[in-house]
Amino acid sequence: MSKGENDPFKSLKTLALDLSTKYKNDGSRIAWVSIRLPPMLSDTPPAGDIMLNTLYGRNEILSVAVADLALPKIGLDSLVLMASTDINMKGDFLNRVRMNTIQGFQIYSPIGFRMYPCRFAYFCRECETCDVSQGTGYFDKWNYDVISFYSRDYVQARQRLESTLPITRSDNDIEQLLSHPNQKINTVLDMFVASQLPLHILRGTEPNLRYGNAIRHYINNGGKILKCPALEKDDVTSNAEQPHISNEIPQRYDAQRADTGDNTQAPTGLDSHKCIHLASRKQIGDAIIRYEDRSILHK
Numbered sequence: 001m002s003k004g005e006n007d008p009f010k011s012l013k014t015l016a017l018d019l020s021t022k023y024k025n026d027g028s029r030i031a032w033v034s035i036r037l038p039p040m041l042s043d044t045p046p047a048g049d050i051m052l053n054t055l056y057g058r059n060e061i062l063s064v065a066v067a068d069l070a071l072p073k074i075g076l077d078s079l080v081l082m083a084s085t086d087i088n089m090k091g092d093f094l095n096r097v098r099m100n101t102i103q104g105f106q107i108y109s110p111i112g113f114r115m116y117p118c119r120f121a122y123f124c125r126e127c128e129t130c131d132v133s134q135g136t137g138y139f140d141k142w143n144y145d146v147i148s149f150y151s152r153d154y155v156q157a158r159q160r161l162e163s164t165l166p167i168t169r170s171d172n173d174i175e176q177l178l179s180h181p182n183q184k185i186n187t188v189l190d191m192f193v194a195s196q197l198p199l200h201i202l203r204g205t206e207p208n209l210r211y212g213n214a215i216r217h218y219i220n221n222g223g224k225i226l227k228c229p230a231l232e233k234d235d236v237t238s239n240a241e242q243p244h245i246s247n248e249i250p251q252r253y254d255a256q257r258a259d260t261g262d263n264t265q266a267p268t269g270l271d272s273h274k275c276i277h278l279a280s281r282k283q284i285g286d287a288i289i290r291y292e293d294r295s296i297l298h299k
Contacts, residue, residue, distance in 0.1 A: 009034075031073045035066065038175040050218050051228040053114065053143045053211070053276050055084035058229075060186040063145065065177050067154060067188055068168035076152045077103075082188060084145040086214040087112065088128070093208040103150040106200040109189050110147075113205070114140040115212035116279055120219045123279035123287060132207045134280050139205045142273040144187040146209060154188075157195035165191065215276055228275035 007013070009032075016030040041059070049057045056062045067082060074080060081097050083089075093110070100108040115137040118126035124135050132139075158167055165185055168177050185194050192199065219225070279287075 033070050035069055036171040048226045048229040051226055051276050052274050053140055055086055055145050063188050064191055065168040065174050071151050074151055078151050080151055081148040086211050088210045090208040093206055097148045100202050101148040106202055107149040107192055108202050110206035110209050111139050111141045112209035112211050113137050113207055115210055117215050117219050120225060123283040140211055144189045147188050157192050157197045160195040
């Protein structure tokens with residue numbers, strides 16, 4: 001990461017310091033943490049990754065690295081809300097985070113509402129303040145970027161898994177985390193589940209938490225909709241020597257899947273559920289019918 005005038009995040013850091021100074025008397029403070037990613041992640045990501053529904057692309061395990069490195073600046077008794085730049089939220093959501101996150105008892109993993117990119121396909125009318133509906137988006141239960149917990153609970157869970165999932169104590173440890181052998185842990189929520197800490201996990205739909213800013217920004221700046229990079233099993237096998245770019249995304253605990261009887265599952269590559277939906281089936285079906293009707297008229 002650059003420093004001084006060449007720092008691309010200089011304006012953001014300055015804003016954080018200015019706001020901390022402004023609200024110092026209220027006990028508020030904004031701190032920032034600079035994280036240098038390993039060289040293997042310095043290359044431009046595949047263009048199709050814009051169609052994935054997570055901020056972390058193919059490497060959701062980076063969310064654990066972010067938490068490991070940021071928590072020392074936060075303190076053990078703090079309530080932590082991890083989020084992404086892809087969201088919009090209302091005050092009611094923050095109040096539910098406060099109420100649903102209980103130290104030593106419960107973590108909160110909300111299911112946000114993903115807005116369709118209406119301006120691209122014209123299947124719907126774009127509306128930021130509209131109520132949630134099947135015509136404007138869907139609740140994305142496959143996105144785990146947003147989660148809230150108490151720092152002390154996180155530290156206890158991480159300590160339980162340190163032997164199999166090394167704690168990221170510096171930027172240099174990120175590469176080791178990316179190549180960890182436990183492919184069942186890809187997110188902070190996975191980590192809490194694997195730790196078997198006696199904590200409740202509350203999952204619930206949250207209409208006041210909305211996703212979709214990233215894909216909308218991409219389209220508004222001239223980006224084209226691409227094919228979602230859902231890897232086949234053969235692709236995962238061929239890229240086995242590059243785990244940092246082909247992390248498998250396993251079926252989740254809240255998915256409907258057949259019981260194999262031995263709690264095992266076959267590798268699935270980048271699960272298709274991790275792709276952004278552009279419209280509902282009804283909207284796409286109506287568009288196809290209108291298109292076919294127009295074709296008949298032109299004959």
